[in-house]
Amino acid sequence: MTQIYGKVALIGLGLIASSMFWASKRAGAAGVTSGYARSEATRETARRIGLCDQVCETAAEAVADADLVVLAVPVGAMSAVAQEIAPHLKPGCTVTDVGSVKRHVIDAVAPHLPEGVNFVAGHPLAGTEHSGPESGFDTLFDNRWTLLVPTESASKAATTQLRAYWEALGANVEEMDADHHDLVLAVTSHAPHLIAYTMVGVADDLRRVTDSEVIKYSAAGFRDFTRIAASDPTMWRDVFLTNKDATLEILGRFTEELFALQRAIRTGDGEHLHAYFTRTRAIRRGIIQAGQDTEAPDFGRGQGKT
């Protein structure tokens, strides 16, 4: 049990913030953690399940005297929240966020923060398809990566302290610049999500195949897409609108390759297809070796089998 911050304030109490609270509690990383959510229902739920040591009625109250303030609201709401809390921040405190895009968040938040506040943007690469205060759990960040993007306003000491906090929560931490972060995430997360949403939408539209058939016979492939496409709509709308350029670039590349594979199917070029599918197998092996997934056969079945 190593306390990293005296007081942490969580603004927004969804899946990520609630998991941060439980993971922090497990580690004893904060002396006290306050929380605030805009919706009264969420604040009520938080009080009922013991999420945060204090659930406050205003963001201003929550951040008062906090050494670390975590903005855990949708990316589109970051600017307004930053403006709201700015006058109430403790001098010298650290502000971070957990948004899925970094350039936009930095541009939206940094101008509002008073001098002397250390702004270190952040992004824990962890989540499930569930959302809301009751979906959090204390192991969400274990062995996952959190990427930190220190801004000019941040002292080295502030970044080091935030790193220690995330490590106490179970995460591996790496620093990265904002634009590179947004490109990497467009590849590994944003474009795949849009693609999964699209495929699920197509299935739903297709009148010759009934919804119940799509649901019953979704044994392989499609079921994994539905899991991805069940993620929080507001969060994902904001991601696409605020990481527009990188996402559109990757989707352009994707469409190009998809057309090449479609042509191979149409012309019956089995060699091209086989070579492509063999190459993609290797990446999977790399992910398992990197410890970011298990080798257990799963295919979206959610339980280990042998």
Next chain:
Amino acid sequence: MTQIYGKVALIGLGLIASSMFWASKRAGAAGVTSGYARSEATRETARRIGLCDQVCETAAEAVADADLVVLAVPVGAMSAVAQEIAPHLKPGCTVTDVGSVKRHVIDAVAPHLPEGVNFVAGHPLAGTEHSGPESGFDTLFDNRWTLLVPTESASKAATTQLRAYWEALGANVEEMDADHHDLVLAVTSHAPHLIAYTMVGVADDLRRVTDSEVIKYSAAGFRDFTRIAASDPTMWRDVFLTNKDATLEILGRFTEELFALQRAIRTGDGEHLHAYFTRTRAIRRGIIQAGQDTEAPDFGRGQGKT
């Protein structure tokens, strides 16, 4: 323990056939099960791990006196195997297959079979990203669907008996016509697989993002794609080449929808995106209600969390 067939012959000893053997053994569904694989190494492995009661040196030997013959080879090999075994089939026996497309397999196999043989094409909707004789396990088909497509040559009794065999292996069974099967599977499996293969290929190609970054930071979305894109290259090449029309139709629809969403991103139409993402969430709920996946937050992590 209800014996359904006196002798079952498995031609091809990969993931599906080996799982059929173990599931059949669990249920006592066959008096004896013979097996054959083209590769000597596979036959050796089968003998070593006790896969099949008899591992034969030729397909002819394996099917001799068998009441049920299961063609469990890649779709592209079905025709040659049917030709090879035809003269050795027991009069009145049932022949089935486990291929992922049905119209092509029926056209490839039916002409070779002698009169009096009952050909009931089949497709168990189950699998993992692993392949080979050692990847099978006896619960693979539990609560999964097996689709049967009886051909004109099949008696009602033969279809009923095959249904009972699959039910003994743990599966739910439904009958469907070949073309509808191929369309449904293009939506729920074939198009999603091609899309996943494509996205993984794009990531691998992108020189500005390193492979190790793709692998390390694949927390959400992309990791599920890599699992799908690790499936057997030969099997999938054959699927796309033999379910060409339905796959290309669905991919055309997919591209159309993807372009509409790209346009919404480009023009900043958040309402369109939010509405689309909200609608796709409902399908996921349907799949969980249908018992085809669990609600446990997973996101490709392969273990239950709370």
